[in-house]
Amino acid sequence: MVERFVDRQDAGRALADALKSYANRDDVVVLGLPRGGLPVAYEVADALRAPLDVFVVRKLGTPGHEEMAFGAIASGDVRVLNRDVVEYLNLSADTMDEIEERERRELERRESLYRDNHTMPKLNDNIVILVDDGLATGATMRAAVQALKQHNPAQIIVAVPTASREVCDQFQDMDAVNETICLLKPDQFQAVGQWYEQFEQTTDDQVRHLLQKARKRENITL
Secondary structure (H helix, E strand, O other), rough: OOOEOOHHHHHHHHHHHHHHHOOOOOOOEEOOOOOOHHHHHHHHHHHHHHHHEEEEEEEEEEEEEEEEEEEEEOOOOOOEOHHHHHHHHHHHHHHHHHHHHHHHHHHHHHHHHHHHOOOOOOOOEEEEEEEEOOOOOOOOHHHHHHHHHHOOOOOEEEEEEEEOOHHHHHHOOOOOOOOOEEEEEOOOOHHHHHHHHOOOOOOHHHHHHHHHHHHHHHHOOO
């Protein structure tokens, strides 16, 4: 196993290899979490010959320490809180509501921008592979899982290139998750980016470009 990934594309190809048992099936859908999860998910969907779409989730960052998530939100009015962080920082309900309102506006903006009048692929009774570029607190992915459950998929697979061992174990223990794949589970995990040689921020334009490429490929193969 590699010590670090070159970039998100390299990580996506490695993740696809671990998911190859799901290749060439008509009941598999790959959903990438924006923005950093899309380049990884694109490689996975391309290798598995599966439809790709975006699943919009927003992290709720603590004031002054936005990288530390006290929770996350997702489509369908889903909110997941990290109770340990909330209690440790003594966050008030007003503060959390104000941050959520701001992030909800951004979530709706991104859904409109990325979806581009395209409907979500059929998820009910299908195997859905949720992909991100890594898991730090896991709050974003937990919100995604809860929101996805509302679509009644046959199975939910959580797949990431890297995560802390503790967070990966949490998803393996979740009843809603049928399988969890974390390629790198370092003991000294501080941030997702430390396990990539190149970890530039993914832009909205890059997300749209990857989704457009995936849609074109799917139309060709239909």
